[in-house]
Amino acid sequence: MERFWLSCLSRLENELPAQQFNTWIKPLRLDSKTPSGQIALLAPNRFVLDWIKNRYLARIEAMAAEYFSSPIRVSLAMAQTEAAAKPAPASITEPARRRSGGHEKAGLIPEFTFDNFVIGKANQLARAAGLQVSEHPGTSYNPLFVYGGVGLGKTHLIHAVGNNVLAQHPTAKVRYLHAAQYISDVVRAYHQKSFDEFKRYYHSLDLLLIDDIQFFSGKDRTQEEFFYAFNALIEAHKQVIITCDTYPKDISGIEERLKSRFSWGLSVGIEPPEQEMRVAIVQKKAEAISVRLDEEVAFFIAKHIRSNVRELEGALKSVIAFSRFNGKDISLDLAKEALKDLLSVQNRQISIDNIQKTVAEFYKIKISDMHSKKRSRNVARPRQMAMALAKELTQHSLPDIGDAFGNRDHTTVLHACRTIASLREKHTEINHDYHVLEQVLKG
Amino acid sequence: MMQQLLLQLAPPPAPTLDNFVPGRNAAALQVLRDIAAGSGNERFVYLWGEPGSGRTHLLRGLAQAARARNALYLDGIPENAVADDGVIAIDEVQRLGADDQIRLFDLYNRARAAGGALVASGDAAPAQLALRADLRSRLAWGLAFQLHPLSDAEKAAALRAHAHERALALPEDVIAYLLLHARRDMASLIAILDALDRHSLEQKRLITLPLVRSALEAMKDKPCSTP
Numbered sequence: 001m002e003r004f005w006l007s008c009l010s011r012l013e014n015e016l017p018a019q020q021f022n023t024w025i026k027p028l029r030l031d032s033k034t035p036s037g038q039i040a041l042l043a044p045n046r047f048v049l050d051w052i053k054n055r056y057l058a059r060i061e062a063m064a065a066e067y068f069s070s071p072i073r074v075s076l077a078m079a080q081t082e083a084a085a086k087p088a089p090a091s092i093t094e095p096a097r098r099r100s101g102g103h104e105k106a107g108l109i110p111e112f113t114f115d116n117f118v119i120g121k122a123n124q125l126a127r128a129a130g131l132q133v134s135e136h137p138g139t140s141y142n143p144l145f146v147y148g149g150v151g152l153g154k155t156h157l158i159h160a161v162g163n164n165v166l167a168q169h170p171t172a173k174v175r176y177l178h179a180a181q182y183i184s185d186v187v188r189a190y191h192q193k194s195f196d197e198f199k200r201y202y203h204s205l206d207l208l209l210i211d212d213i214q215f216f217s218g219k220d221r222t223q224e225e226f227f228y229a230f231n232a233l234i235e236a237h238k239q240v241i242i243t244c245d246t247y248p249k250d251i252s253g254i255e256e257r258l259k260s261r262f263s264w265g266l267s268v269g270i271e272p273p274e275q276e277m278r279v280a281i282v283q284k285k286a287e288a289i290s291v292r293l294d295e296e297v298a299f300f301i302a303k304h305i306r307s308n309v310r311e312l313e314g315a316l317k318s319v320i321a322f323s324r325f326n327g328k329d330i331s332l333d334l335a336k337e338a339l340k341d342l343l344s345v346q347n348r349q350i351s352i353d354n355i356q357k358t359v360a361e362f363y364k365i366k367i368s369d370m371h372s373k374k375r376s377r378n379v380a381r382p383r384q385m386a387m388a389l390a391k392e393l394t395q396h397s398l399p400d401i402g403d404a405f406g407n408r409d410h411t412t413v414l415h416a417c418r419t420i421a422s423l424r425e426k427h428t429e430i431n432h433d434y435h436v437l438e439q440v441l442k443g
Numbered sequence: 444m445m446q447q448l449l450l451q452l453a454p455p456p457a458p459t460l461d462n463f464v465p466g467r468n469a470a471a472l473q474v475l476r477d478i479a480a481g482s483g484n485e486r487f488v489y490l491w492g493e494p495g496s497g498r499t500h501l502l503r504g505l506a507q508a509a510r511a512r513n514a515l516y517l518d519g520i521p522e523n524a525v526a527d528d529g530v531i532a533i534d535e536v537q538r539l540g541a542d543d544q545i546r547l548f549d550l551y552n553r554a555r556a557a558g559g560a561l562v563a564s565g566d567a568a569p570a571q572l573a574l575r576a577d578l579r580s581r582l583a584w585g586l587a588f589q590l591h592p593l594s595d596a597e598k599a600a601a602l603r604a605h606a607h608e609r610a611l612a613l614p615e616d617v618i619a620y621l622l623l624h625a626r627r628d629m630a631s632l633i634a635i636l637d638a639l640d641r642h643s644l645e646q647k648r649l650i651t652l653p654l655v656r657s658a659l660e661a662m663k664d665k666p667c668s669t670p
Contacts, residue, residue, distance in 0.1 A: 107556065151580035180549045212577065215545075245577070310584040311570055317485065317586045325470040341589035342568055395495055395592065395628040410623060 001039060004067045005030045008060060023141075023266055024051055029079060039064055039072060042079040045140060047132035049076055051125070106166065106174040112159030118284050120277030123153060126268040130157045130241075134164035137172075137207055137239035141266035143230070144241045145248055148270030151308030154243040157270070158209045161241060165207050172206040179215035186222045195225075202229040207239045213262075214245050217253030227258055234264070273309065278302035281309055282316055291320055297335045304343055315339055350393045350441050352404040358441055359386040362433070371406035384416035385434065391417050393441060460504040462608065463497060464593060464601035471588035475501060478530060478560045479508035486560040487551075487585025489569050495628020496590040498564035502532040505562055512560075520546040528558040536565040536582065537572055548578045561585075595622050598632060605633055611640055617655050624659060635659075 012025050027048055031040035041060075043049035052060075053076055064072045103110050114134075119127055126146055133144050144161075146154050162174045177185075189198035202208070208229070216223050233240050244251060247269070248262035273281060279295070279302040286293040297319070305315045322338030323330045356370040363382040370383055383405060390401045391413065398410035405413070424431040460479065465472045471490060477483025490498050506516035513529030520533070520543045531554060539547060547563075554561045565572055569583035593601060599618045606613035613636070625635050642658045643650045 109556075150576045151584070178549070178552050180545065180552070184549075307570065308580050310580040314569065314583045314585060314587055321470065321474065321485070321586055325473060342570075342587060395493070395626055395631075397626050398623050400626075414623065 001030060001034070001036070004039070004064065007067065008063050011063060012056075012059075024048060024056065028052065031077065034075075037072070039074045041074065041076050043076060044079055045132055045136070046078060047128050047140070049078055050128065052076060103163070103166065106162060107176040108162045108166065108174065109159050110163060112156045113163055114160045116284060116288060117153065117156055117160055118273075118277060118281045120273055120280070122271040122273045122277060123157070126154075126157060126270045129266055129268045130161045131164070133239060133241065134161040135168075137165055138237040142234055142237070142239055143262060143265045144239070145262050145265065145267040146241065146243045146270065147245065147247050147267060148243075149245065149272060149308065151310035152270045152272060153309055154270060155211055158211065158241050158243060162207060162209050165239075169206075173204060174207040174209070175202075175205050176209040176211070178211045179213050182210060182226065183215065183219055183222045186219075186225050189225075190221065198225070199228070203232040205233065205238060207241070208233060209241045211243050212245070213242045213254075214251055216258075217251065220255075223255050223258055227255070227261075230258070230261060234261075272307065275302055278305070278312055281312055285313055285316055286320075289320075291330070293330060294332070296332050297330055300332055300335050301339070304339065315342060318342060344442055352390050352394060352396060352401065355386050355389050355393065355441060356404075359389065359437060362437055362440075373406065384419050385430075385437065387413050387416035388420035388434075389437060389441065393438070457507065458500040458503040460501070460508045462604060463500055463504055464597055464604060466593040466597040467591040468497065468501075468588070471501065471590060474586060474588070475505045475562065476508070478562065479505055479512070479514075481512060485586045486558075487555070487581075488560075488562045489582045489585055489587045490562070490564040490590055491566060491568055491587070492590030493566070493592065493628075495630045496592045497629060498590060499534055500629075501590070502534050502562060502564055505530065506532045509560075519543060520550065522546070524550055525553070527553075530560045531562070533561065533563045536563050536574065537567065539574065544575050544578050548575065548581065551578070551581050593629065595627075598622060598627065598629065601629060602632060602636060605636060609640060611636075611650065613650060614652070616652050617650060620652060620655055 009025065013021050016025065027044045029042040031042050034040040039060075041052070043052060057074060057076065061072070061074045064074055114127070114131060117123075117127060126148075129141060129144055130146070132140050146157060148154055159176060162176050165172055166174055185198060189195045202225075216226065230240060242262060244262075248259050248267055251259060251262075279298045282298040282301050283293060283295075286298070293316075301312065301315050301319065305312045319330060319335045319338045323334055326334075328334055357367055359382050360367045360370060363378075363385075365379055365382055369379045370386060372379070374380070387401060387405060390396065390404070391398065394401075396404075398413045402408040402410045402413045420430070420434065424434055460472065460476055463472060471488075474483060474485060474488055478486065478488065490501060492498055503516055506514040508514075509530040513527070515524075515529065515531050517524065517531065517533045518535055520539065524531075524546060531550065533547065533550075536547065551561055553559070563582055565582075567573075568589070569579060569587050572579050572582065574582075599622065602618050602621065603613065621632060621635060625632060639650055639655060639658055643654060646654070648654050
């Protein structure tokens, strides 16, 4: 068995990136008490266990079948030491203090919890890692490095870790801060010559949550201070959690020694949410503020806002505000109306040139006909249409618009606007043309 | 000397939430009133729209209405800007340079943590702003409104209201003339009206169509500046 496991380890080491191998495979132990004919592996914690089960167990079984030339069962269990590791570090077992005070001092937002963190494929690993760390701060993955694009829930996740740690250890010294704030703390310490105090504070924390570490880019003094704080905390088995917009190796403007330390523990990514998850997020947010939302409405929002969770939340707010302001219930139609502006990618500046070009193309006439003196209907009508659109979609004065159409008088522009308005009422086709052109011009 | 005196006598009325003609922007106006009063649910608002749609007016109006909440109107971000539980109105975010964007990002996070309110404005929908992604997504996080320019009828009403505040007799045919002959964004229209006011005082003539025609002719060569 032992021989098999060693060969299995060396093969996996070749197959997998070093970081993955070190994170998932290396901590596994072969259970020596297993009867022959079976392989039992021990994982250090539930998190690794689940991960191995989902990702690597089939591969290990295949290797075993190959090695022993017959199918063989590989079981997974949690190592006993897990239970032993449970008691919290001595520093955080003092009598409980008032909870709310703890949150405030820690810079934590109490609303960001694991309960309201919506899980999907995009973030399940990061969430599991965060949960694991919050249950065993300082002893499972240190540092925990969470990376991903903006508005995907990194901040929510690390607040959830902080809140969970505080819930279990109310006296723990937890501190959440944004990297920019750390930078200004360094600057202040520098001006006030209070580095000793600064160091004492940061080195005494039980859990440091630091957001958007990419802000340290190019800030040498800050990086140096952070380097010491980081080392002190890790050596004392105090938990450090870092978020960043990219993978540790890719952060620019950060010293190598820091970057390499960032990947000592576990680095987990958060990806943009897929559609199902976006629907769930919208529903959960609505639920949190006791707003009833039909599934089709949540679906509509999720379908159109794809980039990140903040924008999703912003869109939901717009729908709710629109419904309250107009005193109407939220329906699909209302949501469409409420998000109309937000969803139409506005062509920022619509120019008269642009209108002339678009209208000429639409009616298959030459752009020069917009300026020409020709008065035949096949040219004059599109020209009037373009003038009417110019009045509606730009803020130019009527004389300016007239000038742009071959030095015509402003009364000609006015006449064109009136003609088009009355034609739109009588002929659905012209009305349709107008709307199509308006839409094309607005993007 | 004489001109200087006239300018001092006739300061343009400060933009307030009360003298904003809402048109289709009533919902945005209401949200800002709520913020000024410290009531409302939403502390983070982003307004966008084309020039002359009323962004600056609303932000200045908000800063004025929320004086009791230490409101601050900003165009660009001073290095020592601090956010507490007050109200910050920050105009033209699309013009912020790299450093200012970081400062606004920081200001946003602090306002969020401290229970403050932050209202920003720009020239494009939040997701379309050419800003740092982390700042952009934060601006998109709050409530966003597109400000729609007023219709001609609403502009006429706004001009009437503005003239009324300055105790200026503004005949209807002059309003109609301005809407047909001048640039039709509110900032330009108001600037023209203010210029007409000065002009009529200097010439000691009432504002009439002939006066306006000659004044607009005279202004043609020098583009009027927006306030």
